[in-house]
Amino acid sequence: MALTEPYPLAFLNDMLAPIADCQLSLVRYEEQSGSRSGQFWTAQLAPPLWQAAITLGPRRWEEGREINAKVTALGTMKSFLFADPCYAPASGATAGGSVVIGTIATNRTMLSLIGLPAGYRITAGDRFSTTHSGGRYYFGEFVESITANGSGVTGQVAIEPPLPQGVVSGPNVRLDRPLIRLRVPQGSFTSFTFTPGGLATGGSIIGMQKP
Structure with a gap:
């Protein structure tokens, strides 16, 4: 079945548990300038965006492999809906x-x-x-x-x-x-490592908000 962007919760979000931790932070795009008189001012270059750093817990190898495949399919510009299970x-x-x-x-x-x-x-x-x-x-x-x-x-x-x-x-x-729409920039996904015994470990995602 064809999927439309942002990909729904069932595509990726609902597979991410167990999550070891999730950190949300607001990234501001601002430039500061100053003068010799000691005055300073700040200009906003772009609207602020949320960043989600998600550490994924260990799971069965087949689950880890499926997550790897789905994040790869997103590329760097496609997005998915994320609901923080820690919240x-x-x-x-x-x-x-x-x-x-x-x-x-x-x-x-x-x-x-x-x-x-x-x-x-x-x-x-x-x-x-x-x-x-x-x-x-x-x-x-x-x-x-x-x-x-x-x-x-x-x-x-x-x-x-x-x-x-x-x-x-x-x-x-x-x-x-609450839902946030995330994309995964280049280099922001650490894929699962597969160990003997059928365990997938070490997966993590740093997602950037796509408004």
């Missing part, structure tokens, strides 16, 4: 599938949410994702904490990175299992 919202509560974006601040660094369970607690460090124009994926992180009121609505809460212009009020938001 869960800090509150441990389930937000459900009815959450949408309410209002968005003019500078795109704050938003409100509608459709949460009453009293749902968002904690700084919780993550979320949404889709926008042209099937693009946004993946973000809350940088302050807030609690929904009895109607499941929050005030505006700060996020990083800023929302792209294509994100508007109304689209669904994933809080329980």
Whole structure:
């Protein structure tokens, strides 16, 4: 069956467990300049992108071989959807599938949410994702904490990175299992090594966000 990009969770993501660890970091593309007077300023050269460093746990040789083949098939520009199995919202509560974006601040660094369970607690460090124009994926992180009121609505809460212009009020938001679209740049995949006894070990992926 033909697959469309980004490749669905079932293509690669659901095969990656067990994962030994996963580190997500925001890579910023900025240039700093200064003057003899001691003034400094920073210019953003491109929007920031998330990087996911994923260490894969040992598994049966046939599973390792299949992952090797599928990452190879991606090349450097095709992408797959990734949901970090090491992640869960800090509150441990389930937000459900009815959450949408309410209002968005003019500078795109704050938003409100509608459709949460009453009293749902968002904690700084919780993550979320949404889709926008042209099937693009946004993946973000809350940088302050807030609690929904009895109607499941929050005030505006700060996020990083800023929302792209294509994100508007109304689209669904994933809080329980946020998705990030990743590609695997050249040299960023360490394939499994196969040892006597049928064990595959040593696999790792460094994925870069493809918005």
